[in-house]
Amino acid sequence: xxxxxxxxxxxxxxxxxxxxxRRMGGREKGLLPLRGKPLFAHVxxxxxxxxxxxxxxxxxxxxxxxxAGVPVxxxxxxxxxxxxxxxxxxxxxxxxxxxxxxxxDTPELPADLLARLAAAAAREELPVAVAHDxxxxxxxxxxxxxxxxxxxxxFVARGGRAIHRWLATTPHAVADFADMxxxxxxLNTPDELAHANDAT
Numbered sequence: 756x757x758x759x760x761x762x763x764x765x766x767x768x769x770x771x772x773x774x775x776x777r778r779m780g781g782r783e784k785g786l787l788p789l790r791g792k793p794l795f796a797h798v799x800x801x802x803x804x805x806x807x808x809x810x811x812x813x814x815x816x817x818x819x820x821x822x823a824g825v826p827v828x829x830x831x832x833x834x835x836x837x838x839x840x841x842x843x844x845x846x847x848x849x850x851x852x853x854x855x856x857x858x859x860d861t862p863e864l865p866a867d868l869l870a871r872l873a874a875a876a877a878r879e880e881l882p883v884a885v886a887h888d889x890x891x892x893x894x895x896x897x898x899x900x901x902x903x904x905x906x907x908x909x910f911v912a913r914g915g916r917a918i919h920r921w922l923a924t925t926p927h928a929v930a931d932f933a934d935m936x937x938x939x940x941x942l943n944t945p946d947e948l949a950h951a952n953d954a955t
Contacts, residue, residue: 757880758900761853761873768802768869769849770795771895772813772820772859773830773841783816784942785859794942797862799823805869807851811859812841837916838895839907846904856897860941864896865932872898875928883925889933894918896939 759765772785772795785795795811802809811820811827820827831844845854855869865871868886876884882900886893895918899907903925910921932938 758852758876758882758902760877761855761869761898761900763806763869765851766806766853766855766869766873766898767849767851768806768809768855768857769841769845770798770802770809770811770857770859771838771841772811773838783813783819785811785813786816786819789862789942793819793823794862795820795859796823798857798859798864799825801862801864801866801868802855802857805866806855810845810848812845834908834911838918839911839916839921842897842899842918843904843908843911846901849901852901854899854901856895856899858895858941860943861896861939862942863938863940865935865938868896869898871930871932872896872928875930876900879926879928881926881928883922883927884930885922885927886932886939887929888936888939889931890936892919892922892929893932893939894922 786793809825811825813820813827814829817827828848830840834840834843872884882903884898886896915921
């Protein structure tokens with residue numbers, strides 16, 4: 756049975772902030788300042804109008820993330836490290852049929868991210884949709900129906916680690932964002948963050 760289309764009321768967004776941020780020198784990337792507020796707060800502001808609620812997946816400084824007034828949860832350590840660990844943990848901390856995943860370092864996310872992903876999933880009658888910026892797939896800008904929890908857990912249990920490899924094994928829809936590739940620019944290094952701050 757195909758899932759009912761995703762809507763704001765049936766979707767929880769999860770900001771993935773649980774990585775080690777090696778290219779940021781190990782500093783907690785989501786909490787680094789951009790234009791006077793933490794990087795993750797920009798992502799949060801973009802998501803809040805689009806969904807039922809927002810959660811944050813983080814493994815350090817959880818109280819600092821929680822100060823934004825949204826629930827925060829850590830990875831489930833039964834799974835290997837990486838973004839898929841945070842995604843798998845998210846199913847236990849949400850109760851909506853659909854989950855929208857985004858990284859914590861993409862502060863200009865589209866205001867219609869959910870709408871376009873949901874439309875793509877509905878058009879293809881599939882339980883997964885991923886964003887494409889016209890140049891490449893944005894694998895962590897992902898809409899997933901919770902019915903896929905078991906399949907994702909099985910992929911990880913069999914040694915899978917990368918989201919793009921899971922998508923390669925899973926029928927998925929692609930949402931076209933070629934008209935706004937800058938919306939998916941992520942800030943991975945101190946120089947990129949400094950440049951973004953200098954541009955304001």
